[in-house]
Amino acid sequence: MLQTQQVNTPNDTISKITLSNGNETSIVVSNLGATLLNFKTPDKNGKLQDIVLGFDTVEEYFRNTDTYFGATIGRIANRTETASFSLDGETFQIDKNEGENNLHSGPNGYQIRIWEVESLDESSNQVTFKLDSSDGDQGYPGNLTLKITYRLTDDNQVTITYQALSDKNTPLSPTNHSYFNLNGHASGSIENHLLQLNASAFTPIKDSTSIPTGQIADVEGTPFDFRKPKTIGQDIDQPFEQLQFAGGYDHNLVLDNPNLQTAFATVIGDKSGIRLEAFTDLPGVQFYTGNFLNNHPGKAQASYGKRHGFCLETQFFPNAINVPNFPSPVLKANTPATYQTIYKVSIH
Ligand code: GAL
Numbered sequence: 001m002l003q004t005q006q007v008n009t010p011n012d013t014i015s016k017i018t019l020s021n022g023n024e025t026s027i028v029v030s031n032l033g034a035t036l037l038n039f040k041t042p043d044k045n046g047k048l049q050d051i052v053l054g055f056d057t058v059e060e061y062f063r064n065t066d067t068y069f070g071a072t073i074g075r076i077a078n079r080t081e082t083a084s085f086s087l088d089g090e091t092f093q094i095d096k097n098e099g100e101n102n103l104h105s106g107p108n109g110y111q112i113r114i115w116e117v118e119s120l121d122e123s124s125n126q127v128t129f130k131l132d133s134s135d136g137d138q139g140y141p142g143n144l145t146l147k148i149t150y151r152l153t154d155d156n157q158v159t160i161t162y163q164a165l166s167d168k169n170t171p172l173s174p175t176n177h178s179y180f181n182l183n184g185h186a187s188g189s190i191e192n193h194l195l196q197l198n199a200s201a202f203t204p205i206k207d208s209t210s211i212p213t214g215q216i217a218d219v220e221g222t223p224f225d226f227r228k229p230k231t232i233g234q235d236i237d238q239p240f241e242q243l244q245f246a247g248g249y250d251h252n253l254v255l256d257n258p259n260l261q262t263a264f265a266t267v268i269g270d271k272s273g274i275r276l277e278a279f280t281d282l283p284g285v286q287f288y289t290g291n292f293l294n295n296h297p298g299k300a301q302a303s304y305g306k307r308h309g310f311c312l313e314t315q316f317f318p319n320a321i322n323v324p325n326f327p328s329p330v331l332k333a334n335t336p337a338t339y340q341t342i343y344k345v346s347i348h
Helices: 058-063 241-246
Strands: 002-008 013-020 026-030 035-042 048-050 084-087 090-093 116-121 126-133 144-152 157-166 194-197 201-203 250-254 265-268 274-280 284-288 311-315 337-347
Touching (some): 013 126, 013 144, 035 337
Antiparallel strands (some): 002 013, 013 026, 026 035, 035 048, 126 144, 144 157, 194 265, 265 274, 274 337, 284 311
């Protein structure tokens, strides 16, 4: 089922669209930032839980620009070293918004854009948002059209489909920045959640700037080895330099076999029994444990503290545009590209 609500803010009219299925699962998405606002599903006791962090009002999404709750990030998610890159013999400068580097494409990111609601499709329970990002927008080359479709299926899959077309070669690595807490958005630390992740390698970072060294390192024998299930918190405070740089996990893991049929990650909420499976055809995932959350006021008077949510941000590797041995994030001119990420919930 699909319902639309218009919210008037001083300057804009924002849409909130609810997609629900016959299993009491529902999501609310907005054309502000093509954001996932709510994701509700019953826990093992049949009580509805909203499993994503966020705000009650759209104004707060405009104002709080450092958490990126539920938002779409583009053109490039994650860090770009020195906020510059070369492409086809030309150098491009983007905003320096994290020291000398760029994070999430800068202050004028896609998360605060008002996207066009291109289509609402009741029969397939989906909504498509569209953004035209002109040549030079944020400093990137090429007129890019990006469409994002959110769909909720009857078997509780939220599919996020990215469709992109540019008239010049341009880097593109969009992500969805949802913070999950499978015990319910306001239920504290996620450190007792159980995680299994099919990644045999990760991309180590140089220091607290979180810029990758360019190496692809084996997870074997490190706290980054989640190939067998373990709690998120089990090794998070180990005296391991990579974790200390970021105050916990905030690293790109290299997916063993990115595809849409086998989950790359399975996470279980210890109190709720809610299981999240994530699928993608993108090569990497930034596993972020909410290390920088600092009692942020959230939905329904919640206060989100350090490690109260985790993100599985599917993407090309951080700084990939500057690292030749990482898979290339370049979208070729006049060549449509499609990427997909799926978050599926069930009871453990
Ligand atoms: C993540 C990033 C973190 C932090 C967060 C937003 O994607 O890796 O370091 O910046 O976004 O607060």
